[in-house]
Amino acid sequence: MQYAHLYAGGREIAVGDTHDLIQRLRDDDGAFGWIDLTTEDASELGRLAELLNLHELAVEDALSDHERPKLARYSTHLLLTISSSSIDETGCVHLQRFTGFILPNLFISVREAGFPIDDLRQRLELNDDLIEHGVAFLLWGVLDVVVDDHVATLEQLDDHTEELSSALFVEKHDAMAVQQQAFRLRRSVVRMQHVTLPLREVVNTLLRRDLRVNVRGLEPYFSDVYDHTLHSSEWAETIRDQIGTVLETNVAIQGNRMNEIMKKVTSWAAIIAVPTAITGYFGQNLQFPGFGTEPAWWVSNGIIVVLGAGLFFLFRKYDWL
Known part of the structure; x- marks a missing residue:
């Protein structure tokens, strides 16, 4: 035009x-x-x-x-x-x-x-x-x-x-x-x-x-x-x-978000490591006091619950979970 x-x-x-x-x-x-x-x-x-x-x-x-x-x-x-x-x-x-x-x-x-x-x-x-x-x-x-x-x-x-x-x-x-x-x-x-x-x-x-x-x-x-x-x-x-x-x-x-995710993954890995370690110890093929008895079963489970719960609340306190 x-x-x-x-x-x-x-x-x-x-x-x-x-x-x-x-x-x-x-x-x-x-x-x-x-x-x-x-x-x-x-x-x-x-x-x-x-x-x-x-x-x-x-x-x-x-x-x-x-x-x-x-x-x-x-x-x-x-x-x-x-x-x-x-x-x-x-x-x-x-x-x-x-x-x-x-x-x-x-x-x-x-x-x-x-x-x-x-x-x-x-x-x-x-x-x-x-x-x-x-x-x-x-x-x-x-x-x-x-x-x-x-x-x-x-x-x-x-x-x-x-x-x-x-x-x-x-x-x-x-x-x-x-x-x-x-x-x-x-x-x-x-x-x-x-x-x-x-x-x-x-x-x-x-x-x-x-x-x-x-x-x-x-x-x-x-x-x-x-x-x-x-x-x-x-x-x-x-x-x-x-x-x-x-x-x-x-x-x-x-990067910060990835750090937060890694903190949570690490915290849960630490909590999961407790029962892994306890069951591994009590699963030894060795004779130890209480081996094969019901009290030993309760003690092992009690340790797992107490330590797992302790780690959970500790990580929550420091905002890792």
Whole structure:
């Protein structure tokens, strides 16, 4: 699905298609535009690349599935590559790539279907007083929506981690389920780190004034995005440490539980050893006082009961049983 947006005179103006948009941009130096494509519009992107002299490597990156967040400079344009994030009920993080070709008066976006484009349009509409800043306005909107998505995703990851921590101390908790969920969450956090850590450098580069994008007048907005980016990357690191602590605690709890089991097994083995020892002694094939008599039978049974009961209550006293 393709969308073409023209901005002129501080407002958005309806246009027919991308060809009409480009023609009007050539006629009006004060206007700027936004062409929104999806990864399924590869043919349209190829046509625009020829028309606007977009670098072939940049076009290749826009259609690639494995590109880290970056801001690359080419002779005629800049290339922005970032990813938004979402999380499902199991704690798995999903990324949606977004690539932007940044020209002096045109912004071309190529996004995956799951990217929150409606949130972006709403963000731009709510801040239409910033339209006068041109393409930098669109760039800020994209970064702001993506960083807010990262913060929301990390907040849910944090909630999942807290739930997992609480589950550790539930009596007879499923240790294997905790282990699996912990590894699932850690994998999700690693994915978040892959998209949040490089984003800091992207925003920091935009704040420097050696690029073709003029962010003058939007510095407070980009600085706010940068602060949120720092927050999200540090938060991801904190959550990863928490998950590591959960894994270590789970192992420690299992070790403690095994120690408790071994204490009980050892206690019962000691109790069972008493009748074994007594019957072994009285079962000797030797003549001893009382051998083969009823009193000797009562004495042997009495010793078994007294010593067994004594050991039982002794172990109970010290919480071994």
